[in-house]
Amino acid sequence: MKLAYVGLPCQLQALRKLQLFSDQLGQEWANSVSLTIGLFCRENWAYTCFRALVEDDYGVKLSEVEKFDIKKGKVIGMRNGEVVLEIPLAETKPYVRVGCQVCLDFSAELADLSVGAVGSPAKYSTVIVRTKRGMDLLKAAEREGYVEVKHISEVKPGPKLVLKLTKEKRDENLAEAERRERAGYVAKHIATMGENNLEKLVEEAQGKSFADLEKDVIDAGMCISCGTCVAVASEQLEMVEERPRLKEGAKGDVPNAYLACPRTSLPSMVIAEKLFADEGEMNSDSLGKYIDIFAVKATDKAKLTRWQDGGAVTALLLYALKAGEIDAAITAKRDENWRPLAVVASSEEELRETGGTLYCYVTNMPLLREVASK
Ligand SMILES: Cc1cc2nc3c(=O)[nH]c(=O)nc-3n(C[C@H](O)[C@H](O)[C@H](O)COP(=O)(O)OP(=O)(O)OC[C@H]3O[C@@H](n4cnc5c(N)ncnc54)[C@H](O)[C@@H]3O)c2cc1C
Incomplete structure (x- = not known):
């Protein structure tokens, strides 16, 4: 089975460490992941804490929020296009998961493609292409009309903000x-x-x-x-x-x-050397190694029903599924109260249901093992 895996920077670290030690661990299933998409991440919350913050402290029912976003230093909840909740990020700090406070990776440095909001204009996702696998997929999805792609130098605000957040996260957590x-x-x-x-x-x-x-x-x-x-x-x-x-x-x-466990040791330099061994000359700065950066937006052909920024993640997965490059994706969706669930999406319909950001953590490695071991 050819699987795609969508995860936060720490989840990509976990997967890459598993792949590095798959022989010693006897866990060959980890190698059936043929495409990885990492999400930028400054911090996130355990569901129980997030629920308490939104419902108990702010008196807003999670079931009444259609979309969450983080903008201009605030967690924002929207319904019918209107803001129904605004929480200053500073107030959410005590709720940030303790294990996240020692994470140094903002931009998912070990993914084939890293995707986030910052760096691109509204309705676009910033996509850092790190591997040839990632570049081939992006180009093919563009050629087949699933995504519209602009070079990051053509858009505002550009990658400066990504670098700023990367440095902030690294300095603070170090x-x-x-x-x-x-x-x-x-x-x-x-x-x-x-x-x-x-x-x-x-x-x-x-x-x-x-x-x-x-x-x-x-x-x-x-x-x-x-x-x-x-x-x-x-x-x-x-x-x-x-x-x-x-x-x-x-x-x-x-x-x-x-x-x-990615927290008992993480030989990330060895992982990066192996991962990027065939990629030739690459950029290497505080965003890790990468080939290039783009602003990407799903087109109407992807027929997305929900998405967070440009819908790049879902559109790229839809293309990969259609082209037979993957059989399924391990990703996430939520119930009506925003409780996050790890899911395997193996049809276009299932993939479209996974669009959008859940700011709470989703444990997905046991599901990956179950699906990949079949
Ligand atoms: C906890 C968290 C914190 C983030 N922080 C930042 C940030 O500080 N700055 C920034 O620029 N971007 C951040 N992002 C990324 C951003 O919110 C978008 O997810 C990203 O831009 C992709 O948008 P899209 O429209 O291309 O993706 P979509 O097409 O909407 O697809 C999103 C994909 O991510 C998956 N997903 C959503 N939530 C989770 C989760 N918790 N765990 C695993 N997979 C998930 C979905 O299932 C879907 O496959 C964060 C994301 C998360 C989950």
Whole structure:
């Protein structure tokens, strides 16, 4: 099965680490992802916190909001084109997931295509093309009329804002990681970014138990709820309210889960070297490695029913499905109360239902494993 995977920067890190260690982990299913689309991400919220903020603090029912957006320092809720909720971002900070506060990646540096709002005018998405796979898809989708593409240099405000947010996130979260280290909690994913001795990382995971994962990641406030540990050790582990737990009666030895976790180590330099090995000369700045940047908008041919910015993600997935480049996409949708759900979309209809941004975290790795292992 050829799968596309849509995720936040940390979810792309989790997937790429799984792919890097797929032999050692015996998790070949991770390699059936043939297309990755990453979303820019400054921060996000656990659903329970987001619900409490919107409904309890602001008195707005989630079911009454049709679309959320973040603009000009505010979380905005819209209904019938009218603003029904405005929350200054500063007020949402206490609700930001603790594991997100030590993430240094804004622009999903390990995706084939990274997509966000900033950098492009309204009704366009900014698309950073990082791999030949991503470039071929974008060009083919443009040729077949699914998307309209402009070079980022032709639009305003341009990539300056992407660079600004990237730097802000990195500086702020690096300072937080340093604060935590002084308190005795090491952000191992940051400490191992430059590590190139992969055998050492495998050896370090040997004999690790769930108690080690709890100590080093979960109780240390580093866990991002990606569910990778559960995906590779599903007989022993389960997710309960966004937290990995040992199943009742299960044995606590989970060396696979420890090695697979993107927060016990993240040799991102090795991952990037392997990922971009065949891409030739590339740009490399604080946005990571990339070929080029564009402003992209879905056309009427994509027949989108809902989307966030330019609808680029959904239109590109629709084209990939139509062209037989993917059989399905692992992505997200919501229920009427904005509870996020990981979904597999394998038809045009299902894909169209997934458009739009959910600012709450969606644990999707266990679903990816289930679908990819079939
Ligand atoms: C938590 C979060 C924070 C973000 N922060 C920023 C930011 O600070 N700056 C910025 O420029 N852009 C940010 N984005 C990205 C932006 O909101 C849009 O998702 C992006 O521009 C793509 O828009 P589109 O119209 O091309 O996509 P669409 O065609 O609307 O498709 C969006 C795709 O993303 C998937 N998706 C939505 N929510 C999630 C989720 N939580 N987890 C996994 N997949 C999801 C959908 O299922 C769909 O496949 C953020 C996105 C998320 C989810």
